[in-house]
Amino acid sequence: MAIQEQRLVKALEPFKGFVLSTMIFTLQQSGLQEAIARGTTVDALVTERGLDRPRLVAMVDYFVAAGLVARSADGVLTLTEAAREYDEARAWYEMMIGGYGTTFLSLGDHLAKDTAPAPRNGGLVGSGSCGMSLHDSIPLLRGLLATTGRDYRRLVDLGCGSGVYLTELCRDYPQLTAVGIEPDELGAQTARTWVDEHGLADRISIAQTGALDWIRAVPDGERPDLAVLAFVIHEVLGQDGEEGVRELLNTLFDTSPDLDLAIVDIDLRSADAESMSHPLAQHYYNAYFLMHPFTSQRLESRGWWEKFFADCGLEIVASALTDPAMDSTGFELGWIVRRVAA
Ligand SMILES: C[S@@+](CC[C@H](N)C(=O)[O-])C[C@H]1O[C@@H](n2cnc3c(N)ncnc32)[C@H](O)[C@@H]1O
Structure with missing residues (x-):
């Protein structure tokens, strides 16, 4: 019928x-x-x-x-x-449709064990994410950095996307010079254009490479006193495993022992029914959590990360959640970590 x-x-x-x-x-x-x-x-x-x-x-x-x-x-x-x-919500459409639209359509083809990662548009993931960050993680980061009272001089933004953090932080810290690390070709190009448009090409450079590759060969003049890993540590965890993240953190702090490392990421709570009943979880995070394992990314919970940092000899000197007026799920959190003094 x-x-x-x-x-x-x-x-x-x-x-x-x-x-x-x-x-x-x-x-x-x-x-x-x-x-x-x-x-x-x-x-x-x-x-x-x-x-x-x-x-x-x-x-x-x-x-x-x-x-x-x-x-x-x-x-x-x-x-x-x-x-x-x-x-x-333009930036959300840019990341979730422009960046991950093809991903969602192909999830079924990438479910079988040992299948390749699903495709995504890395440039739009990076630029969309940076647009979203202007609303959530950049204010979060500003608040965290203000607690340290430090006057930063050299920033590395690992996985800089379209370069928004670089220009925002250079505005906040007049003495700051910066390098943005971005492996995606379109992302790196977008970041260079963004930096040029903001008249900051004399203070900010962009290197098209991965975080681990950059950190393995940091040029002498580029040892940072501030590093940012915003929504990128879970990329490295997915691509290079715990050993890769451990190497990244160890090498960063070996290179710059007094470094402040700012990390922003999402607390993996996709199986927590109460958290997932939140309207923003239903409208956004449910899809966000879904596509990560399909695209060589590995989200973990807050508790998992905090134990991992401790195992790497790092201490959390500040942490905070996104402004609840913008996002009250409590999923997005930031930390400032330092190497524990010997
Ligand atoms: C979700 S976006 C985050 C962009 C920006 N940091 C933000 O907070 O909005 C993740 C970025 O990490 C980049 N990325 C992926 N793998 C990476 C790696 N191994 N090293 C550095 N960046 C990486 C992606 O190309 C993308 O631009």
């Missing part, structure tokens, strides 16, 4: 969300959003941007029917309030 329409509509609710989120990302990343926000027409978009008319018409019709774009009787397109609200 054919499915009843009412049941079909209900059953297709998640599909609607799937396409809607990809189209919000497309609207934001294609540049159409800015043009439509100023008020434009299909004719103008076709002419000014060299777009394919039938495809653009289909897309605009979708945007209008989905409530992202309003169209006046004379064909002028403007942005709806809903689209403006989604834009506040």
Whole structure:
């Protein structure tokens, strides 16, 4: 018997969300959003941007029917309030759809033992993550660094993504020079452009390499007094295992014994039913936790990390959670760690 329409509509609710989120990302990343926000027409978009008319018409019709774009009787397109609200979470769409959209689609193909990691777009993961960090982990990091009272001179940001921490921290610490380490080619290029645009190329350089490779050969003039590992220690743990992270931490502190190392990461609580019932866990972290093991990343719990740091001879001198006004799950946390004095 054919499915009843009412049941079909209900059953297709998640599909609607799937396409809607990809189209919000497309609207934001294609540049159409800015043009439509100023008020434009299909004719103008076709002419000014060299777009394919039938495809653009289909897309605009979708945007209008989905409530992202309003169209006046004379064909002028403007942005709806809903689209403006989604834009506040632009960085989340950039990372989760631009960076991990292909990942989610291919999870089933990468479930079998010994299959390769699922694909992702590393550049958009890094830039989306940095955009999110402006809301959560950079304020968290600022608060943590303020507790040390130190005046930092040389920063290394290991896994710098699009370079946002580098420019923000150089603004906070006028004497600071910095190097950003980013293995992803597009990510490193985006970071260089970001640094240039902020007029800080004389203080910040970008090296396209992995954290471990960089730390194994730190040039003399680049010994940091501050290092940042923001959402990257779980990347190294997934790629190089506990031994890799141990080597990274040991070498960092052998190179710079007085280093302050700032680590920001996510407490793995995906199996904690109460934590996962939080609205932000349902709307975001459930998907976030899901894709990590498929992409050579290994999240661990707060307790696991704190024991690991202690085993590596490190002490936690400060720790904090994200501002609960922005994220009250308590999942995102930051630490400042130092080598225990001999
Ligand atoms: C989730 S993003 C974090 C970006 C930025 N640190 C932030 O907090 O928003 C993870 C970044 O780590 C980079 N990455 C992955 N493996 C790495 C490695 N072995 N060493 C250094 N960076 C790595 C990725 O390319 C990506 O830019």
